[in-house]
Amino acid sequence: MQRRKLVVGNWKMHGVAADLAEALAIAEAASAFEQVDVGLCLPATLIERAARALPRLHIGSQDLHHADKGAHTGCVCAAMLLDAGASMAIVGHSERRQAQSENDEEVRAKAEAGLGAALAVILCVGESLDVREAGEAVATVQRQLDASLPRDNSVGKLSIAYEPIWAIGSGRTATCEDIGEMHVALRQRLVAAFGDAGEGVRILYGGSVKAANAAEIFSVDDVDGALVGGASLKAADFVPIIEAAARAG
Numbered sequence: 001m002q003r004r005k006l007v008v009g010n011w012k013m014h015g016v017a018a019d020l021a022e023a024l025a026i027a028e029a030a031s032a033f034e035q036v037d038v039g040l041c042l043p044a045t046l047i048e049r050a051a052r053a054l055p056r057l058h059i060g061s062q063d064l065h066h067a068d069k070g071a072h073t074g075c076v077c078a079a080m081l082l083d084a085g086a087s088m089a090i091v092g093h094s095e096r097r098q099a100q101s102e103n104d105e106e107v108r109a110k111a112e113a114g115l116g117a118a119l120a121v122i123l124c125v126g127e128s129l130d131v132r133e134a135g136e137a138v139a140t141v142q143r144q145l146d147a148s149l150p151r152d153n154s155v156g157k158l159s160i161a162y163e164p165i166w167a168i169g170s171g172r173t174a175t176c177e178d179i180g181e182m183h184v185a186l187r188q189r190l191v192a193a194f195g196d197a198g199e200g201v202r203i204l205y206g207g208s209v210k211a212a213n214a215a216e217i218f219s220v221d222d223v224d225g226a227l228v229g230g231a232s233l234k235a236a237d238f239v240p241i242i243e244a245a246a247r248a249g
Contacts, residue, residue, distance in 0.1 A: 009232025051085025060088030
């Protein structure tokens, strides 16, 4: 099944007003590749300004709270993100699962809240080096996905991002065989959960994607795009990844 490529930058805890010039450069370059959906998930402080300045780019959040409102100091709910102009959100990123001890149940609740508010949701899953070296990577990530998936069939705006945690910023690289094996396994679980609708859910790769490896990664079956970290901070680094996605079709 042919799915439109989706390339999303995750700026993490980087970015102030002056950095919106890079986001503008990304947006202008991305307009030449209409066959690719392009987004930036920015710090909360930049979402509203970016959404106003870059109407042709999908602007998103790096997280959201599962509740509609309440006594949740420092948190942001889906309605607030929509009000700020966001159209997407990441949930379950490996850094939040590790540093904030988020579990699958919390991630599922966040995914359901985002989808319920008509946000596009990128749900992240992935394994550690210990799990990979023990030969348990596929089974572990499949279990994580099963436990994190929303419990209804409203998955039209859902994407999955596979993050091999051991390959992020470590200098290690997942092979195309590693990536292909995992993406096929994730597709199987999506179809098992959602039937034919599972074929339409995009699966992104999120393990240190750069201009130098993007074309090879996008050539792998069931890789429908990328969730990009450090290489999304500068247009000079990010735009070649978008271009590679466009060439991959």
